[in-house]
Amino acid sequence: MSRRAGRPLAALAVLTLVSACQRVEVREVELAFAERANLSAPDAGSLSGFTCSVPDDGGLTATPLIRRALVPEPGGQSLRMSLVLQAIDVGDNPGCRDTKVLNYCLREAGACAPVPGSALCVELSTDPLPSTETRTQRLHAVLAELVHSPGAGLSGELYAAAPTDRWVILRAVGSTSSCAELAARDYTFPRASLVGCAFSCPVILSSWSGPLWLDSSATGRCEAQVADCAGPTFSPLAIDAE
Amino acid sequence: MLAPVPPPVRATALLCLWCATSAALLPAAAARAEPGAEARPAAALPEVTLLVAGPEPGSSRLALALVEAPGAPVVLERAALPRADRGGLVHGLGSAALGDLVRAEAAYVAADFGACLAALGDGARVLALLAEGERLAAARVALWGLACDVGRGALAEAERRAAAFAALELDVPSDVTRIAPDAEAALSRALDAAANGARAALRVSSTPPGLGLDVDGRPSGCETPCELVLRPGSHVVSFHGDGVSPAHERAELGAAGGALERALDPAPPALARAQWSARYGAGGDLESAGSLRLLARALPADRLLVLSVLAGDGDHASVTGGYLVHGEVVARDARARLSQSALEDGARGVLRNLLVRGSTIAPPRPVWKSPWLWAATGAGAVIAGTVTALALWPAGQRTEVRFQ
Numbered sequence: 001m002s003r004r005a006g007r008p009l010a011a012l013a014v015l016t017l018v019s020a021c022q023r024v025e026v027r028e029v030e031l032a033f034a035e036r037a038n039l040s041a042p043d044a045g046s047l048s049g050f051t052c053s054v055p056d057d058g059g060l061t062a063t064p065l066i067r068r069a070l071v072p073e074p075g076g077q078s079l080r081m082s083l084v085l086q087a088i089d090v091g092d093n094p095g096c097r098d099t100k101v102l103n104y105c106l107r108e109a110g111a112c113a114p115v116p117g118s119a120l121c122v123e124l125s126t127d128p129l130p131s132t133e134t135r136t137q138r139l140h141a142v143l144a145e146l147v148h149s150p151g152a153g154l155s156g157e158l159y160a161a162a163p164t165d166r167w168v169i170l171r172a173v174g175s176t177s178s179c180a181e182l183a184a185r186d187y188t189f190p191r192a193s194l195v196g197c198a199f200s201c202p203v204i205l206s207s208w209s210g211p212l213w214l215d216s217s218a219t220g221r222c223e224a225q226v227a228d229c230a231g232p233t234f235s236p237l238a239i240d241a242e
Numbered sequence: 243m244l245a246p247v248p249p250p251v252r253a254t255a256l257l258c259l260w261c262a263t264s265a266a267l268l269p270a271a272a273a274r275a276e277p278g279a280e281a282r283p284a285a286a287l288p289e290v291t292l293l294v295a296g297p298e299p300g301s302s303r304l305a306l307a308l309v310e311a312p313g314a315p316v317v318l319e320r321a322a323l324p325r326a327d328r329g330g331l332v333h334g335l336g337s338a339a340l341g342d343l344v345r346a347e348a349a350y351v352a353a354d355f356g357a358c359l360a361a362l363g364d365g366a367r368v369l370a371l372l373a374e375g376e377r378l379a380a381a382r383v384a385l386w387g388l389a390c391d392v393g394r395g396a397l398a399e400a401e402r403r404a405a406a407f408a409a410l411e412l413d414v415p416s417d418v419t420r421i422a423p424d425a426e427a428a429l430s431r432a433l434d435a436a437a438n439g440a441r442a443a444l445r446v447s448s449t450p451p452g453l454g455l456d457v458d459g460r461p462s463g464c465e466t467p468c469e470l471v472l473r474p475g476s477h478v479v480s481f482h483g484d485g486v487s488p489a490h491e492r493a494e495l496g497a498a499g500g501a502l503e504r505a506l507d508p509a510p511p512a513l514a515r516a517q518w519s520a521r522y523g524a525g526g527d528l529e530s531a532g533s534l535r536l537l538a539r540a541l542p543a544d545r546l547l548v549l550s551v552l553a554g555d556g557d558h559a560s561v562t563g564g565y566l567v568h569g570e571v572v573a574r575d576a577r578a579r580l581s582q583s584a585l586e587d588g589a590r591g592v593l594r595n596l597l598v599r600g601s602t603i604a605p606p607r608p609v610w611k612s613p614w615l616w617a618a619t620g621a622g623a624v625i626a627g628t629v630t631a632l633a634l635w636p637a638g639q640r641t642e643v644r645f646q
Contacts, residue, residue: 027642030644030646155646158644
C-alpha cells in the first residue's frame with residue numbers, strides 16, 4: 001500500500017485509539033428530597049421523613065421532632081442541625097416499597113448496615129428566625145428551603161463517598177448533634193437528637209441515572225420509625241402491615 | 243447529564259463506520275486491480291491496425307479518438323479502406339492477338355504460310371490466351387494455325403493442331419468459312435474423333451486449398467481439391483482466389499488421367515486491395531473472415547481490428563467489430579443501440595473486448611483476485627474490529643451522586 005493511502009488509515013487508527021482511551025462515561029445521580037404538601041407553606045412543602053412528632057408524657061400531646069433543632073440565640077431561635085447522608089448496604093434488591101425494604105432488613109439480620117466510610121455530614125443552620133417562622137408548620141418549610149438553598153444547604157453537594165457498584169439505600173438522617181460529634185460516634189445517632197429520616201429505593205448507583213428520591217411514608221407520631229430508620233442496622237419495625 | 247448509549251445505536255454506528263471504511267478502501271483496491279492503470283513502456287505494446295468503417299465524418303472522428311486515446315494498452319495505427327478499383331485485376335487481354343490474326347490471315351491469303359505461322363506464334367500461345375480467358379482469340383489462333391499448316395503441306399502438324407483444338411473443346415469460330423476446305427475437313431475429323439473418344443480425370447489440388455479453377459479459359463465450377471473430367475490432351479488450368487496471386491498450370495492429360503498440384507503465392511498488397519475492392523468494396527460483409535483476411539493482406543497488417551459503425555433507429559447506432567491476427571479471425575463483438583454520446587465508449591469497449599479475446603492484452607483481473615482488495619479488506623476488518631472492540635470495551639465509568 002502506498003504511503004499516501006496509509007496516512008489516512010494510520011490517522012484513523014490513532015484517532016480511534018485516542019478517543020477510545022479518553023472515553024470516560026460520567027453519569028450523574030441526582031439526589032432529591034421528596035416533599036409533602038405543607039398547608040402553611042404551599043411553596044416550600046415539608047421534607048418527607050422530617051414531619052414526625054414524639055408523644056409527650058401521658059401521650060395526650062406530641063412534640064414535632066423538628067423543634068429539637070431550634071436553638072435559642074440572642075436574636076431569637078435559629079434552626080441548626082446536621083444532615084448525614086449514608087449508604088446502607090442491602091446486598092440485594094428487596095423492592096422499592098418502604099414496607100418491603102424494612103421487612104427485608106428485619107428478615108435479613110445484619111444485611112442493612114451502613115457502608116463504613118460512606119457518611120457525608122453537612123451542618124445546616126439559619127440565622128435567628130422571627131417568631132412567626134418558628135411555628136412548627138413554618139419550620140418544616142424553613143427546613144425544606146434550607147436544604148435546597150444554594151451554598152448554605154445541600155444543593156449541588158457531591159456525595160463522593162457513595163459506593164456505586166452494589167445494591168444500596170441512601171439514607172438521610174437529621175440530627176441535632178454536630179458532625180464532629182456524630183463522626184466521633186461513628187455516625188450512630190442519639191435517639192433524642194433525631195430530627196427526621198428519609199431513604200431511597202435500593203439502587204446500584206452505577207446503573208442509575210436521573211433523580212433518586214429520599215422519601216418516607218412516616219407521618220404523625222412516628223418518632224419510633226425515625227429512630228428505626230436512623231438505627232445502626234437500618235432494621236426498623238414495619239411501618240405498615242403488608 | 244450523560245445517558246449511556248444504547249447498544250443498538252452503537253452497533254449501527256459501528257456498522258456505518260465499517261461500511262465507510264470499506265467504501266473508502268475498495269475503490270482504491272479496484273483501481274489497482276485494473277491492469278490498464280499500470281504504466282508500461284510504450285515499446286512493449288503490441289501494434290494493431292485499426293480500421294473504422296461507417297458514415298463520415300463520424301467514423302473518422304471515432305477512429306481518431308480511439309487511436310489518440312491516452313493509456314491505450316496497444317499501439318493503434320489507423321488505416322483506411324482500399325479504394326474501389328479493379329486495376330489490379332485487369333489482365334493482358336488478347337488485343338495483341340487480334341492484330342496478329344489480321345496479319346496471319348493476310349499472309350494466308352497471299353499464300354505466305356510461313357509468315358502466317360510466324361504471325362500466330364507457337365502452339366503455347368493458344369494456351370496463353372486460354373489462361374487469360376480469351377477462348378475466342380485462342381480458337382481463332384488455333385484455327386488459322388491449322389489452316390496455315392494445311393496450306394504449307396504440313397498435314398501431320400495440322401492434324402495435331404486439330405486434335406488439340408478438339409481437346410480444348412473450343413467453339414469453332416466464324417473464320418472457318420475463310421479457310422481452305424481441306425483444313426476445315428481436318429478440323430471436322432478431329433472434332434468427331436474427340437466427341438467419340440473417352441474422357442479422363444484430372445485431379446487438381448492447391449496450396450492453399452479452396453481456390454477457384456478455370457479450365458481452358460472456362461470456369462470449372464469447383465474449388466480445389468477438385469477432379470476435372472476432360473478430353474485427353476493439353477489443357478491450361480487457372481487457379482484464382484482471394485489473397486493469392488492467380489497462377490496458370492499446363493496439364494498434359496493422358497487417357498489414364500492425371501494429377502496436378504500447385505502452390506500459389508500470396509497476393510501482393512496491390513492485388514489484395516483490388517481483390518477486396520472487387521468483392522467487398524460495394525458494401526459487402528466487411529467483417530467476414532474473407533474480407534478481414536484480404537484487408538490484412540492489402541494494408542498489410544499482422545493484427546487488424548475492424549470496427550463498423552451502423553446507423554440504427556433514431557439517434558442510436560451500433561458498433562460491430564472483428565479482429566484478425568496473423569490471418570485468423572480470433573474475435574468478434576458488437577454493441578447495439580448506442581446513443582451518440584455513448585458511441586465512443588461503446589466502440590472502446592468493443593475494441594478492448596476484441597483485444598482481450600484475441601489474447602493481445604490480458605483481461606482485466608477480477609477485483610477479487612487483487613491482493614490490494616484483500617489488503618484493503620484486511621485493513622478495514624482490522625480497523626473495524628479494533629473500533630468494535632474498543633467501542634464494546636467497558637468504558638471508563640464514573641458515577642457522581644449529587645444533590646439537586
